Amino acid sequence: MRIAIYGREFKDDFIPFFQLLIDELDRLEVDYYVYSKFHKNVKGKGITFGKKVKEYTRATYPKLKLDFLFSIGGDGTILDTLTSIKKGIPVVGVNSGRLGFLSNTAKTEIKQVIRHLMDGDYRIEERTMLNLDTKAKLFGKYNFALNEFTVHKKDSSSMITIHVFVNGLFLNSYWADGLIIATPTGSTAYSLSCGGPIVMPNSDNFVITPIAPHNLNIRPIIVSDDSEIEIRVEGREEKFLATLDSRSEEISTKNTLIVSKSDLKINLVQFPNQNFFKTIRNKLYWGLDKRN
Numbered sequence: 001m002r003i004a005i006y007g008r009e010f011k012d013d014f015i016p017f018f019q020l021l022i023d024e025l026d027r028l029e030v031d032y033y034v035y036s037k038f039h040k041n042v043k044g045k046g047i048t049f050g051k052k053v054k055e056y057t058r059a060t061y062p063k064l065k066l067d068f069l070f071s072i073g074g075d076g077t078i079l080d081t082l083t084s085i086k087k088g089i090p091v092v093g094v095n096s097g098r099l100g101f102l103s104n105t106a107k108t109e110i111k112q113v114i115r116h117l118m119d120g121d122y123r124i125e126e127r128t129m130l131n132l133d134t135k136a137k138l139f140g141k142y143n144f145a146l147n148e149f150t151v152h153k154k155d156s157s158s159m160i161t162i163h164v165f166v167n168g169l170f171l172n173s174y175w176a177d178g179l180i181i182a183t184p185t186g187s188t189a190y191s192l193s194c195g196g197p198i199v200m201p202n203s204d205n206f207v208i209t210p211i212a213p214h215n216l217n218i219r220p221i222i223v224s225d226d227s228e229i230e231i232r233v234e235g236r237e238e239k240f241l242a243t244l245d246s247r248s249e250e251i252s253t254k255n256t257l258i259v260s261k262s263d264l265k266i267n268l269v270q271f272p273n274q275n276f277f278k279t280i281r282n283k284l285y286w287g288l289d290k291r292n
Helices: 012-027 036-043 075-081 107-119 276-284
Strands: 002-007 031-035 053-056 068-073 091-095 123-133 148-153 160-166 169-176 178-182 205-211 221-224 229-234 239-244 247-252 256-270
Touching: 002 036, 002 075, 012 068, 012 107, 031 036, 036 053, 068 075, 075 091, 091 107, 123 148, 148 160, 148 256, 160 178, 169 178, 169 205, 178 229
Parallel strands: 002 031, 002 068, 031 053, 068 091, 091 256
Antiparallel strands: 123 256, 148 178, 148 239, 160 169, 160 229, 178 205, 205 221, 229 256, 239 247
């Protein structure tokens, strides 16, 4: 088994759990590769590695023959991996903090998770991604997102007007601070905080959610992910922000934006004790009695 490990900064209380991960991989003689910047960072925290460890960079990553990618951090860390992820490699999200819908493996489950992988006791959950097309070639070859595409006003306090067409049919002109097009995965992210619905991961939908709309009777709407969503923006300012997950670019109101389902998918590893309903119950504290 070959594993790549990607991560960013984590707090010191996660150090013994990360050391446990490395010790288990060494004990089982697993070949593993650690992202070079992350490798340097964790060695500075006193983490020790065995002889099997190797470094990789964004340039060398596509050449690796891997079975799994471990993402150490939170949901943002998994989103970070998308710009360098090799198509089809299953991702194990290990949460080094508290909240994580994608990174839903607890640090206390690390040893158990490695055993599940060794025994083949897991399932792969495909997650849909979306694609952005523009004449301006925004985001270059990284014009895709796992969570959402967002248009947002830039410098002015004035709202922008966002004209939306679905499969060539006019949907609405949103007078708002912005608009979110979310995948089912992204329905528990920015869209949820703006009043959007939670959507099951494999429901084959997009959620269109306005951000602070002027008209209070405007509500989010769910459309099929086979839809082509065309967006035109106008406002007092000539520039606005277009965002794919955590990556943003400035764009002119003269540009037309086309959002559709991407050919890319991300494969998330799910273990026997994990399912979507359990995750949202735990992360959103559903059913928790706050009266005490």
